[in-house]
Amino acid sequence: xxxxxxxxxxxxxxxxxxxxxxxxxxxxxxxxxxxxxxxxxxxxxxxxxxxxxxxxxxxxxxxxxxxxxxxxxxxxxxxxxxxxxxxxxxxxxxxxxxxxxxxxxxxxxxxxxxxxxxxxxxxxxxxxxxxxxxxxxxxxxxxxxxxxxxxxxxxxxxxxxxxxxxxxxxxxxxxxxxxxxxxxxxxxxxxxxxxxxxxxxxxxxxxxxxxxxxxxxxxxxxxxxxxxxxxxxxxxxxxxxxxxxxxxxxxxxxxxxxxxxxxxxxxxxxxxxxxxxxxxxxxxxxxxxxxxxxxxxxxxxxxxxxxxxxxxxxxxxxxxxxxxxxxxxxxxxxxxxxxxxxxxxxxxxxxxxxxxxxxxxxxxxxxxxxxxxxxxxxxxxxxxxxxxxxxxxxxxxxxxxxxxxxxxxxxxxxxxxxxxxxxxxxxxxxxxxxxxxxxxxxxxxxxxxxxxxxxxxxxxxxxxxxxxxxxxxxxxxxxxxxxxxxxxxxxxxxxxxxxxxxxxxxxxxxxxxxxxxxxxxxxxxxxxxxxxxxxxxxxxxxx
Amino acid sequence: xxxxxxxxxxxxxxxxxxxxxxxxxxxxxxxxxxxxxxxxxxxxxxxxxxxxxxxxxxxxxxxxxxxxxxxxxxxxxxxxxxxxxxxxxxxxxxxxxxxxxxxxxxxxxxxxxxxxxxxxxxxxxxxxxxxxxxxxxxxxxxxxxxxxxxxxxxxxxxxxxxxxxxxxxxxxxxxxxxxxxxxxxxxxxxxxxxxxxxxxxxxxxxxxxxxxxxxxxxxxxxxxxxxxxxxxxxxxxxxxxxxxxxxxxxxxxxxxxxxxxxxxxxxxxxxxxxxxxxxxxxxxxxxxxxxxxxxxxxxxxxxxxxxxxxxxxxxxxxxxxxxxxxxxxxxxxxxxxxxxxxxxxxxxxxxxxxxxxxxxxxxxxx
Numbered sequence: 001x002x003x004x005x006x007x008x009x010x011x012x013x014x015x016x017x018x019x020x021x022x023x024x025x026x027x028x029x030x031x032x033x034x035x036x037x038x039x040x041x042x043x044x045x046x047x048x049x050x051x052x053x054x055x056x057x058x059x060x061x062x063x064x065x066x067x068x069x070x071x072x073x074x075x076x077x078x079x080x081x082x083x084x085x086x087x088x089x090x091x092x093x094x095x096x097x098x099x100x101x102x103x104x105x106x107x108x109x110x111x112x113x114x115x116x117x118x119x120x121x122x123x124x125x126x127x128x129x130x131x132x133x134x135x136x137x138x139x140x141x142x143x144x145x146x147x148x149x150x151x152x153x154x155x156x157x158x159x160x161x162x163x164x165x166x167x168x169x170x171x172x173x174x175x176x177x178x179x180x181x182x183x184x185x186x187x188x189x190x191x192x193x194x195x196x197x198x199x200x201x202x203x204x205x206x207x208x209x210x211x212x213x214x215x216x217x218x219x220x221x222x223x224x225x226x227x228x229x230x231x232x233x234x235x236x237x238x239x240x241x242x243x244x245x246x247x248x249x250x251x252x253x254x255x256x257x258x259x260x261x262x263x264x265x266x267x268x269x270x271x272x273x274x275x276x277x278x279x280x281x282x283x284x285x286x287x288x289x290x291x292x293x294x295x296x297x298x299x300x301x302x303x304x305x306x307x308x309x310x311x312x313x314x315x316x317x318x319x320x321x322x323x324x325x326x327x328x329x330x331x332x333x334x335x336x337x338x339x340x341x342x343x344x345x346x347x348x349x350x351x352x353x354x355x356x357x358x359x360x361x362x363x364x365x366x367x368x369x370x371x372x373x374x375x376x377x378x379x380x381x382x383x384x385x386x387x388x389x390x391x392x393x394x395x396x397x398x399x400x401x402x403x404x405x406x407x408x409x410x411x412x413x414x415x416x417x418x419x420x421x422x423x424x425x426x427x428x429x430x431x432x433x434x435x436x437x438x439x440x441x442x443x444x445x446x447x448x449x450x451x452x453x454x455x456x457x458x459x460x461x462x463x464x465x466x467x468x469x470x471x472x473x474x475x476x477x478x479x480x481x482x483x484x485x486x487x488x489x490x491x492x493x494x495x496x497x498x499x500x501x502x503x504x505x506x507x508x509x510x511x512x513x514x515x516x517x518x519x520x521x522x523x524x525x526x527x528x529x530x531x532x533x534x535x536x537x538x539x540x541x542x543x
Numbered sequence: 544x545x546x547x548x549x550x551x552x553x554x555x556x557x558x559x560x561x562x563x564x565x566x567x568x569x570x571x572x573x574x575x576x577x578x579x580x581x582x583x584x585x586x587x588x589x590x591x592x593x594x595x596x597x598x599x600x601x602x603x604x605x606x607x608x609x610x611x612x613x614x615x616x617x618x619x620x621x622x623x624x625x626x627x628x629x630x631x632x633x634x635x636x637x638x639x640x641x642x643x644x645x646x647x648x649x650x651x652x653x654x655x656x657x658x659x660x661x662x663x664x665x666x667x668x669x670x671x672x673x674x675x676x677x678x679x680x681x682x683x684x685x686x687x688x689x690x691x692x693x694x695x696x697x698x699x700x701x702x703x704x705x706x707x708x709x710x711x712x713x714x715x716x717x718x719x720x721x722x723x724x725x726x727x728x729x730x731x732x733x734x735x736x737x738x739x740x741x742x743x744x745x746x747x748x749x750x751x752x753x754x755x756x757x758x759x760x761x762x763x764x765x766x767x768x769x770x771x772x773x774x775x776x777x778x779x780x781x782x783x784x785x786x787x788x789x790x791x792x793x794x795x796x797x798x799x800x801x802x803x804x805x806x807x808x809x810x811x812x813x814x815x816x817x818x819x820x821x822x823x824x825x826x827x828x829x830x831x832x833x834x835x836x837x838x839x840x841x842x843x844x845x846x847x848x849x850x851x852x853x854x855x856x857x858x859x860x861x862x863x864x865x866x867x868x869x870x871x872x873x874x875x876x877x878x879x880x881x882x883x884x885x886x887x888x889x890x891x892x893x894x895x896x897x898x899x900x901x902x903x904x905x906x907x908x909x
Binding site for chain 1: 612618688691692694695696697699700701703704705707708709711712715716718719830831834837838841871874875877878879881882885886889
C-alpha cells in the first residue's frame, strides 16, 4: 500500500547514500587473501578483518561476500586451519584434510594452526556473519536470522548495508523490519546531516512509535549542543504529535461509531417490541447469541457442503439468522407472552426464564467454549488511514451492517402494510382493534421482526466479539439504557441514543477507565430522565 | 374495589388485631419462633442449621422486595444492591473486628500492599456503629435513587430497567481492586463473631436463630404496616397512582418512604447472610441475582408477605438440594417453574393452596 512517490523518493535517497559510501570503499577492492590472513591472525587482526568486511558490506560483490561468509562460518565453527600460506576450510572440526580457501584445492592439514575466537572477536565475527547472511541468504528465514544478529549490534553496521539489504529484500515483512532498523540507525548516526534527514523521514510517516522515537532523541546531547538538530527535531516532533493526535481522535470516533452500531443493533429489536407491547424482553441478549450460533451453523454447513464458497458464509448467514431467530421469537410469543400482555412485569420474568432456558440449552447441547469462526478476507485486517488510525474491516462491517439495518427497518416501518399496522397499534391499540386490525397478529409479527433484528446483531457481532452461550448478558443492560434514553417505540430515538451512549463511553473511557465511563453514562441517563422522563423522542400516544 | 383492600378494611379493630387474624402471617411467625426454639434446644447438624439460617435471610430479602413490588407496584431489579450494602458493611465489620483482636491484616489488604485498613474503615470494629452504618447507607442510596426516579415519575418497567442498570454498575465498580473492599475476590476469612470463633456450632446456631427471629420480626412489622393507613395508601397508589395524587396525597413521599424502608430490610438480610456463608464478593451484585429475588416473590405469591417467604424458602431450598444433586438440571427446573407460575398460577403457588379467595386486583394491569 506504499505511496509510489514516497518509495521513489526513498530509492533516490538510498542511492545517494549508497553513492556516498561507495566511493571510498570501492577504491580499496576486496582482497580475499588478506581477509584470510586477518582471520588467521591474532585477536586484533580478526576483529579488524570482520569489521572491515562489515564496513564494506554495502558495496561488495555477492561472490566476495559469499567467500567471506564461508570463511567466517568455518572460523566460528572451528573448521578453519591456517597453514603458513593461506587458509584451509575443513568439512568438520579435526578433519585430516581441507579445501584451500582461495583455490578450493584439497590439501592435507599437516601442522596447520587452528585459530581460536575470543569473546570480543566472536562478537565481531558474529556481526559480520549476520551481515553476510542478511545480504546473501537464500531464503527469508536465513536473512531474518542475519537481521536479528545485525539488530543487536546495529551501531557498528553502516547504513549502506541496511539500505542495500532493504532494496534487495523481496519479503514484504522483512523489508519493513529492515527499513525500520535502518531508520533507527540513521537517527543515531554520528553524521548530523544524515540525522536531520532521518528525523524528517520519520516525521513524514507519523505514528505513535515515531513519536516515541523522536521524543527519546530529546535527551540526546546533540539536542542542547546543535541548534540545527534541535530545530529539526522540534519541527519533526510537533508535526508527528499533531498527526498522532488527529489520528487518535479519528480512531476514537471510529471505535465509538462501531460500538454504537452494535448497541443499536442490539437495541433496535427491543425498542420495537417494547414500544408496541410494553414487553421488556430480557431474552433479547440470548436472541443475539442465537443469531451468532446460527451464523456458526451456516459456516459449518458451508464447510461440509461447499468448501469453495466458505468465504461467503457470513453473507449467507444474514437471512438464515434473521429467519431462525424470528421463528424462535414467534414461538416464544405464541406460547408464553401472548398470555401476559396485561401484566408487563410478569412478562419480564417470563422472558428472563426464557433467557435462562436458552443459555443453558445451548450450554448443554453445544458446549460452553468460544466458537471458532473463519474470518473471510473482507472482515479481517484493515487499512492504515492516517497516523495510528487503522480502519479495521470487521468494525466497518458492523457499522455498514447497522446502517443497512436502520434503512431497512425504517423502510419496513414506514413503507409496508405491516409497518403501518405496527405504528397504528403502537399509537392506540384499542382504536386499531376497533378499526379491524388483527392486533394479536401484528404483535406476533412485530415480535418476530424484533427478534430477527437481534439475530442480525448476532451476525454482525461474530467478527468482533467472542461467541459463547453467556455472550448475551453483556448487552442487555446497555441496550436497555439505549431504549430508555431514546424513547420508547422510536427507532430514530434508539439510533440517536445508541450514538450518544456509544460515543460517551468511548470518549470517557480513555480518561477515567471503562467502569467509570459506565457509571458516568448511567448517572447521565438518570439525570437526563429528570428532564425528559419519556426519553429523547417519545412517541405521542393517543389514549 | 378489590379483595385485599376490602379484607384490610373489614375489621375495624386496629392493625395489630388484623395482623394476628392473618392466619398465614401468624403461622409463619409462629413457625419461625418454634424453629428458633428447636435450634436452641435440640441443636441439629450444623449444616442444616446453617441452611435454615440462610433461608431465613433470603426470606427477609424476599419480603423486602414484596413490600415494594406487591404492595406498591414498583418492581426493583436492583435489590441485590441493598443486600450487598448490608453484606459488605457486615463483612467490613467482621474483618475490622478481627484486625482489632488478632492484629493480622486481611488478605486483600496485604495483596494491595497497604500497611493498614483504608481510612474509611475507621470505627467499623464497633458493631453498633457498623449496624447503623449499613442500614443508613442502604437507606441513603435508596433515597437518592428513589428521589431521582419517583420525582420525575419514572414508573413501571422503566424503573425496573434503571434499577437493574444501577446494580450492574455497582457490580462493575466492586470488581475493581482499588476500592479497598476486596475487588473481585471479595472479602472472606472472618475470624470472630462477637468473640466466638467463626464456624463453631455455637456461632452457627446463634446466627440462624438471629436470622429466624429477625424474619419473624420483619414479617410481623411489615404486616402491621400493611394493615395500617399507610398500607391502605400503598395499595391505592399501586392500583391508581394518579387518583391518589388527585386526592391530595403525596405519592412521591409515600413511595420514597416505603422504598427506603424496603432497602433497609434488604440490607438487614445482607447483614444476616454474610456471616453465615463467610464470604461476600461482587457476584451478589450480578443482575441475575436481583431478578431471582423477584422470581422468589412471584413464585411464592406476589402481594402477600407470606407468599414471598414461602417462595424464597421453596426456591432456595430446591436450589440447595438440586444444585448439588443435579446441577445441570437446576436452571431448566427454575425456568420451568417461573413459566408455570406466570402462565398458570398468576398469584404464585399460594393459588394452589387457595388459602383465601383470589383477589381481583391481581388480574388488572400493573
